[in-house]
Amino acid sequence: MNKPVASELLQRPAAFAPYQDNQQLRLDAAAEAGAHQAGARVGISQAHESASLHVTGAATYTDDIPELAGTLHCALGLAPVAAGRLLSIDLDALRAQPGVVHVFTAADIPGSNDWGSIVHDDPILCMGEIRYLGQPVFAVVAETRAQALRAAALAKKVVRVEAAAPVLTPQEAHARGQYVVPPMHLTRSESGLDEAGIRARIAAAPHRLQGQLDVGGQEQFYLEGQISYAIPREGNAMHVYCSTQHPSEMQHLVAHALGVQAHAVQVECRRMGGGFGGKESQSALFACMASVAARRLARPVKLRLDRDDDFMITGRRHCFWYEYDVGYDDAGRILGAAIIMVSRAGHSADLSAPVMTRALCHFDNAYWLPEVAMHGYCGKTNTQSNTAFRGFGGPQGAIAIEYILDSIAHDLGQDPLAVRRANFYGKSERNVTPYLQTVRDNVIHELVDQLEEQSGYQARRAAVAAFNAQSPVLKRGLALTPVKFGISFNVKHFNQAGALVHVYTDGSILVNHGGTEMGQGLNTKVAQVVAHELGVGFERVRVTATDTAKVANTSATAASTGTDLNGKAAQDAARRIRERLAACAAARHGGSSGEVRFANDRVEVNGQTLAFEALVGQAYLDRVQLWSDGFYATPGLSWDKDRMQGNPFYYFAYGAAVSEVVIDTLTGEYKLLRANVLHDVGRSLNPAVDIGQVEGAFIQGMGWLTMEELVWHPQTGLLMTHAPSTYKIPTANDCPPEFNVQLFQGANVEDSIHRSKAVGEPPLLLPFSVFFAIRDAVAAAGGHRTPPPLQAPATSEAILRAIAAVQAA
Incomplete structure (x- = not known):
């Protein structure tokens, strides 16, 4: 169970050819093995703590709890x-x-x-x-x-x-001025302009782009309803x-x-x-x-609930409608941008306000916008109340600027990657977000450079053009898109967590924390953190069910903060116990408590070596407290919700992906041929779990942008796509035959848990590259004469409509 998964990846089937004979993975596996031997329990690939229970059917979910008489x-x-x-x-x-x-x-x-x-x-x-x-x-x-x-x-x-x-669309709700919460406005100008001044600057720019965009919602489609x-x-x-x-x-x-x-x-x-x-x-x-x-x-x-009722009653990712107006120069640098975002909130507020807040705060994505005016409206509709979904508005905000930049590149006849690079945040200047947070941890330049080289982007760009020149029906497309994603709840007081750690007299350890396990490996990582802090093997640590009777007033496991918050809280609790044990060891065996070392289930004190459980037994006899609570609150956060300014994020996670697709111009079908991903998780706590999260997020995000289509009857308001028979999610067949996922090497500049970074939500934005590769292929079908009016999801029907539009232009 403790075998480093980096080496396991080398044994993947032929469908995952890029993993074969990968020297970097061999080096990673060797490094992990060395770290494991040295006593590290973080930074190594540890199997999910419930993996065997999942695959054998022994894992207990709520419906598996034996029913009382x-x-x-x-x-x-x-x-x-x-x-x-x-x-x-x-x-x-x-x-x-x-x-x-x-x-x-x-x-x-x-x-x-x-x-x-x-x-x-x-x-x-x-x-x-x-x-x-x-x-x-x-x-x-x-x-x-x-x-x-x-x-x-x-x-x-x-x-x-x-x-x-009924009122069913966000556009109709917006036209009626019908919202679940008051509208939000975020304006920032490097020149001190008001919105009228910003719009005047847009109008006076060398180039101007105006347009609209529709992006659909997405059903969570959790396996357990x-x-x-x-x-x-x-x-x-x-x-x-x-x-x-x-x-x-x-x-x-x-x-x-x-x-x-x-x-x-x-x-x-x-x-x-x-x-x-x-x-x-x-x-x-x-x-x-x-x-x-x-x-x-x-x-x-x-x-x-059964699946149909789950669809009919509950909400999902908000669909968004956008209206944008952008001015830019000959290099594609944005000089000013104004955007209206309208979401389909549904019939009640739910979490629509913070979702829209995050959308506005992620419109910039990886780009510096000197003059920007943003307006967010949460349209009240007679549909299910939409709610949180992985990314929590961030994907809906970021895709708008990516669509704009992609259109600018088409307009100027430039490679979209060059236009994106021209707008990247800087390191020491051009580094203040629209909400006035300074970006201090920017690694997007070196990350994109590394991915461009490793993926062979430039050579493949030429190969795609050559293929398209001789292929009248099938067209290929290629795109590289970046990610900058803020990590923290955008409500300050949610950024706190508590934990309990109990050490029993046999040396076994029980952990309880406020996070919830939904398959993402949170309990695995928390157990690793506790094992590392106490210098014991992973198998000694057990994480119990989340329970309000144990840890009170917890925050949701959301916003990618599960490990950041609960890992720190559990580390705090474990450290308190370790310090008490060290003091006990020094009192019994001499030396200084600060020199006591815990590693590999042993304790070194004053030249002596004790088994961990032996010291625990001695501590119990000395009436040392062998349990502790822990607490953590994320530092440095601030947010003025009225002015929409402050430091809502503790740090940013970065990433980039290159996707290559082929489309059939007669049917609108597409196939993802290859994806190369490089994602920043800081100093990974568990590379295997993190790679799995990136892979899963990529495919889930690809589903949102290319195939998962929600349809309401335009008169009755009936959700027509309320079952697997009418709502398509990605399957194994939709995964690319070449799927290369690597973790960017580098520690978090902030004091996160072991300098790691969150991995839950940011990688969902990586498959933007799939959508824009499809758009690139559609543009090729029209001779790259005009930006394709492709909407999301890019279903076969949407692709055919866009092809017809570019061919008619």
Whole structure:
């Protein structure tokens, strides 16, 4: 299990040819082996702590928890229209269904009928106003899940409504001035200009580009759907097993729904079968409803959605519509930019405000914008309330500037990489973001240089042009795109974490922290950090389920901060224990506590060597505290949400990718032929896990931009793509036959956990290169005469429309 994965990568099948005989990987494997022998437990490739449980089916998810005697099952009856008024529900017809124990409406909720994350505008059950097709109107509790689902499916027959015309698109919401939160505005000028002055400078620039862009949303499509299992306990307490990224928020919202204090609610999550942001806030509705039913009926209640209902009820990545106006010079350097971003927020605020904030703060991506005016609008629509998704608005913000730069390159007849380089942030100048944070850790120049050389970009650019010149039907495209992604929650107080570490007398170690494991390897990395701090083997450390009864007031596992925050908190706790053990060792065996060394399950003190468990046993006899709490708060953060200025990010993660595609101009089909990725994770805690995260993010982001299309019926507001049969996600066949992923070497300049950098969200922006390679191929189909009007997702239909447009130009 401790075999360095860098060497395992050398044994990948032939489909991953670039990994074969890779000298760098052999050097990495050798370095990792040496580090492991020296006692390091971080910076090495450690297998996921639950890997064997995952593949054998022994990993326990919420639905696998053995059901207590008397467990009931809950299902939700959904609104049949997208907008209107709820007039009545035939409750008697529902109660008469086989196995039905109780039917709940909004009037049955004892506390607050609301699960809003920030703004309290999201009812658990409909209270009169129908906001979207699929909104929960009632809840059925029955003896079996099948009985509950059959009764809930009668919603169309038992619910009387007065329908109204829905608002479905962000453009329509914007035209009506209909928003879930007030509009946001961010203006910055190096010359001290107001927005009118910025727009005048754009108009006076040597070149000007105006246009619009549509970028679709994306379903999280976690393998494990939304589920909660609520068990009533004595004294009006409630124990909720919930598949959630934010147990503390679930605790508070369940307490509000029940009308009790937070200490009466315990929320526990061992692991999730994926989250991607979809379980940050939106698990609350199901936790609250299961808990309300369990309290009323004094029996355990489980609420597990099927895939269709999950699609119909929950939100996803916000789609964005943009209108831009940019001025630039002959080299493609942007002199001024103005942009309007409008998101489809859905029917309630949810997390739309911070998503838009991050979109505005990532519009710059890796580029210095001297004069910029940005406006963000969260359009209120009669659709599911959109929410967090990996990248949290950052991808939607950054793709706009990439689209603009790509269009500038087409307009000037230049290589898009040259135009991108001309606009890069500088090292000591041209390095202040639109929100006035100074970029102090810029490595984009050397990272892109390295990738350009390693990928053979220039030679491949010439080869693509040669191929296209002799191929009338198939066209190839190539693109290299960079990433600069800010790391931290853009709400300051969320950037904190706590942990508990227990050392038992046999030398084994138990860790609990506030983060949640959703397959990303958070628990693995935290265990590595604790093992490293105490100088013991990884196998000695066990990480338990996230539990609000152990670590209180935790932040969501989101914003790529899971390891940054919880790793530091666990390190703090482990260090306190190590210092107590060192003091004990020095007191018993002489010498200074500062000279005691912990490594490879041994302790060296004053010329003597003890087994780790032997020292622990001595410490117990000396009544030394062998457990400790730990805490961490990210330093140096500030944010003025009204002025949209400050230092919202602790540091930036960087990356770049080169993608080469081929398109069929007759069918619109595309194939990703090769991808080369170089990504910055600082000093990696676990290279194998980090490479896996980069690979997964790349394919997921490629799905968002090329194939995952959400379609609502334009009259009824029905989400037409609400199942795997109508919504396409990437499969193994969509992975490129050549997929080269490497980690950029270099430590984080900030004091992050072991100088590593976050890896969860930033690499989702890497497949921008796929989208723009497709755009490059489409441009070739039109002789590169005009920038292709390609929208995202670049489905076959979208590609054909863009080809028709460039050929007609």
